Amino acid sequence: DVKVTQSSRYLVKRTGEKVFLECVQDMDHENMFWYRQDPGLGLRLIYFSYDVKMKEKGDIPEGYSVSREKKERFSLILESASTNQTSMYLCASSLHERNQPQHFGDGTRLSIL
Amino acid sequence: AQSVTQLGSHVSVSEGALVLLRCNYSSSVPPYLFWYVQYPNQGLQLLLKYTTGATLVKGINGFEAEFKKSETSFHLTKPSAHMSDAAEYFCAVKDTGKLIFGQGTTLQVKP
Numbered sequence: 001d002v003k004v005t006q007s008s009r010y011l012v013k014r015t016g017e018k019v020f021l022e023c024v025q026d027m028d029h030e031n032m033f034w035y036r037q038d039p040g041l042g043l044r045l046i047y048f049s050y051d052v053k054m055k056e057k058g059d060i061p062e063g064y065s066v067s068r069e070k071k072e073r074f075s076l077i078l079e080s081a082s083t084n085q086t087s088m089y090l091c092a093s094s095l096h097e098r099n100q101p102q103h104f105g106d107g108t109r110l111s112i113l
Numbered sequence: 114a115q116s117v118t119q120l121g122s123h124v125s126v127s128e129g130a131l132v133l134l135r136c137n138y139s140s141s142v143p144p145y146l147f148w149y150v151q152y153p154n155q156g157l158q159l160l161l162k163y164t165t166g167a168t169l170v171k172g173i174n175g176f177e178a179e180f181k182k183s184e185t186s187f188h189l190t191k192p193s194a195h196m197s198d199a200a201e202y203f204c205a206v207k208d209t210g211k212l213i214f215g216q217g218t219t220l221q222v223k224p
Contacts, residue, residue, distance in 0.1 A: 004156075031210055042216045043203070050210060058211075090156055098207055099145050099164035104156035 002027045004105035006091050012111045019078040021108050023091030029103075030096040032074035034058075034066065037088040037107075049074055050096070081112045115140045115208045119215035127223050132176075132191040134218050136204030139185060145207035146187045148178055151217075152200045160202075163187060174198070194222045 007022035025032065033048040035058075045058030047066040055066050063085060067075040074093075078085055088109050092102040120135040138144055145164050149157040161172025168180040178189045187204060199222045205212040 009154075033211075043214045045211060048211065092157075094210075096210070098209070099162075101147050101159050101162050102212055103159070104149075106156045107154070109154070 002029075002093070002103040004091055004093055004103050006089075006105040006108050008108050009106060010109050010111075012113060013078075013081050014113055015081060015083060017078075017081050019081045019110070019112075021076040021078075021089055021091075021110070023074045023076070023093075023105060024072050025074075025093040025103070026072065027093065027103075028071065029093035030071075031094045031102075032068065033092040033094075033102060034064075034074065034076045035090045035092065036060070037090055043090065046076065083112050086110060086112045115144070115206050115213050117204050117206050117213055117215040119202075119204050119218050121218055122216065123219045123221065125221040125223060126194045128196055129193050132189070132194045132198065132220065134189040134202050134204075134220065136178075136187045136189065136215060137185055138187060138204070138206045140206055140208075146178075146180060147205045147207070147212065148172065148176070148187075148189050149203045149205065150174075150200050151203065157203060160189070194220075196222050196224065198222055 003026045005024045034046045035043045049068045065077045090107045091105045094102040116139045118137045147162045148160040161170045163180045171177045176191045204215040
């Protein structure tokens, strides 16, 4: 089974802090994704990556950056956390082929105080 | 651009009743379609997928979905609801490498 592991289930940070959310997958997937999920807004794509050192902006990249130095790891960075970034963050990975599903981690519930 | 519409943000059924969650999509190319389930405070779990071949797709936990090209639909069904089916359900269509999600349907199961 595919395993996508997010480093924290719950995280509390202060406004202005630099925040790192880590995601690791163990199935040699080429593609990795970061979403945020908010009530009433569904899942929104922040960034994705098709390969090591490659990144593409999703629908809501503002205030975020990403890093993919190794194939199995995809990090989401909040450069200066703000209260409106309080949310559930979900990481996913998939093989490159179009007919392949994405596999999700358990999510990180991030609170910015 | 591809899109997904889930009709009904909340669906309530009695335990043992039929579950029907509706999903319509728009796509300019043959679609790859997915249903996911999310239990509280968890990530999304793949229920089933349609890529090619048989239009009736069986998934986990007794769910199935039928791809109807003429109706651009991919509705999710289960003959008999169980209390453990209470969750949020997402329909999605694959667009190049990305998934386009519907807004989700919360399923409530009443005893």
